[in-house]
Amino acid sequence: ETQLLESGGGLVQPGGSLRLSCAASGFIFRNFAMTWVRQAPGKGLEWLSTLSDTGSSTYYADSVKGRFTISRDILTNTLFLEMKSLRVDDTALYYCAKAGGEGFSDGFMYFASWGQGTLVTVSS
């Protein structure tokens, strides 16, 4: 059974940095594309970043491009999101999600499994 457990959230000042982790289990981590999605309080879902199954391709939303970096460690089955230059509007619950199906096809990717999220609050 797929399990995704996010951690690393917390309170950070504007301009600060934070590193989120997503511990994956129950599937062959290196065979799946992985994604970060966030949800601001009372708002909808916002796709942030995707890492292809091979780890060679990364994709970012315009809102975080240049500030956030997605990566993974296939030895520990962990997905990361390095966040820099954080702003107040980055305050949200951050989810990691596993793609449906092994491999990667951008036009057809969907998010089959989700973690419970980790809360990031950016405030002075």
Added chain:
Amino acid sequence: SYVLTQSPSVSVTPGMTASITCGADNIGRKAVHWYQQKAGQAPLLVLFYDTDRPSGIPERFSGSNSGNTATLTISRVVAGDEADYYCQVWDSSSGQWMFGGGTKLTVL
């Protein structure tokens, strides 16, 4: 950028059918996926590739996609279907994945 438009809210009485739409330019040419998010919970995939249901999702959930509108249909609605529903596609022009703004389904 590619914008997915969803009605903010839909209300339905138990036992009736709810239709939740996702509108965008030529969305019928894209693969549309749908997620259910109950209050305080993580999103749950309920339909992928327009019409396919993951294991465990009731047959009451179905979908269609043509022209400029994709639709999630929930038949014989029960109180437990009350949730926010989001559509999602890949926007090839921007190289990004997009979510609709979400529709809150209220079961009266």
